[in-house]
Amino acid sequence: MDLSVVIPIYNEADNLQALHAEVTAAVAGLDLDYEIVYVDDGSRDQSFALLEKIAQADTHAVVVRFRRNFGQTAAMSAGFDHSLGKVIVTMDGDLQNDPRDIPKLLAKLNEGYDIAAGWRHDRQDPYLTRKLPSQLANGLISRITKVELHDYGCTLKAFKREVVQNIRLYGEMHRFIPAIASLMGVHIAEVPVNHRPRRAGVSKYGLGRTVRVVLDLITVKFLLTYATRPIQIFGLWGLVAGGVGFLLALYYAVQRLFMGVPLGNKPGLLLAVLLIFIGVQLISIGLVGEMQVRTYYETQQKPTYTVRQVLGRPPSKSGD
Ligand code: UDP
Ligand code: MG
Numbered sequence: 001m002d003l004s005v006v007i008p009i010y011n012e013a014d015n016l017q018a019l020h021a022e023v024t025a026a027v028a029g030l031d032l033d034y035e036i037v038y039v040d041d042g043s044r045d046q047s048f049a050l051l052e053k054i055a056q057a058d059t060h061a062v063v064v065r066f067r068r069n070f071g072q073t074a075a076m077s078a079g080f081d082h083s084l085g086k087v088i089v090t091m092d093g094d095l096q097n098d099p100r101d102i103p104k105l106l107a108k109l110n111e112g113y114d115i116a117a118g119w120r121h122d123r124q125d126p127y128l129t130r131k132l133p134s135q136l137a138n139g140l141i142s143r144i145t146k147v148e149l150h151d152y153g154c155t156l157k158a159f160k161r162e163v164v165q166n167i168r169l170y171g172e173m174h175r176f177i178p179a180i181a182s183l184m185g186v187h188i189a190e191v192p193v194n195h196r197p198r199r200a201g202v203s204k205y206g207l208g209r210t211v212r213v214v215l216d217l218i219t220v221k222f223l224l225t226y227a228t229r230p231i232q233i234f235g236l237w238g239l240v241a242g243g244v245g246f247l248l249a250l251y252y253a254v255q256r257l258f259m260g261v262p263l264g265n266k267p268g269l270l271l272a273v274l275l276i277f278i279g280v281q282l283i284s285i286g287l288v289g290e291m292q293v294r295t296y297y298e299t300q301q302k303p304t305y306t307v308r309q310v311l312g313r314p315p316s317k318s319g320d
Pocket of ligand 1: 007008009010011012041069070071072075091092093094096202203204205
């Protein structure tokens with residue numbers, strides 16, 4: 001299998017026929033062995049019935065049906081797990097993404113990139129509730145993850161299979177796949193893509209998503225920088241806090257013991273005690289984190305590195 005197109009579907013009944021036709025038209029002519037994997041994320045409308053018909057009529061269609069609504073990120077994960085293609089393209093099920101952009105993304109992968117990410121440079125969504133928050137979030141994500149993309153939220157992306165198969169996604173994290181994958185060391189290309197207004201059905205999201213995305217960003221940042229060495233961040237701040245607290249306490253102690261300055265009217269003493277406590281706690285958290293990291297990697301026999309290739313020896317299991 002060369003290509004799997006993974007599409008999450010939640011209450012998109014009115015889009016499905018056109019969607020299947022457009023995606024098929026875009027990939028059928030490419031001379032690739034392909035499949036279209038629809039993940040029905042617990043739709044309450046006719047979506048599943050329609051998908052069933054599509055799957056009966058076209059052997060290229062695969063349908064995975066969730067028992068309930070688990071969210072777009074989970075749907076995409078399930079799509080990855082159930083797909084067979086060497087290349088995986090993800091897109092929305094509402095035709096806001098244009099399947100005719102798929103060949104452009106594939107061309108980028110052929111150039112040697114591991115991920116080709118769509119950029120909706122002319123996004124067709126409301127400004128205040130969608131585009132503005134998304135612009136701010138994109139700027140923040142770029143700065144914090146150091147993976148510079150204009151549009152993390154665009155679902156239309158193409159991945160080499162090895163990029164996604166080892167990534168576990170939680171929360172709203174599908175948009176962070178490029179950032180998480182950058183941990184493995186990947187080459188990412190950005191491709192301007194077409195974006196269209198929703199034709200039928202309603203958007204499943206509002207302003208609230210931005211908040212969830214920012215919270216997930218904190219997790220991703222941590223995973224990116226310190227996941228394998230928590231003591232180095234918690235310990236560092238613990239030393240700083242504890243050190244400042246200790247010096248402050250020492251200063252008061254010297255004043256009290258040798259100069260007879262009373263301690264009763266010194267609020268700074270409280271601060272010193274607080275800082276010492278915080279310091280001890282941060283260092284302890286770092287140590288507990290170090291234990292967790294070992295459990296995390298060793299129980300799953302995950303290597304703490306990824307290998308692109310090995311020369312002079314048959315490829316080993318590590319890092320693939
Ligand atoms: N979606 C999903 N599960 C959800 C919410 C959305 O599978 O809980 C799918 C939805 O059917 C669509 C895609 O995710 O195919 C993007 O959703 P939507 O178009 O509502 O997002 P927007 O384009 O407004 O950001
Ligand atoms: Mg949409």
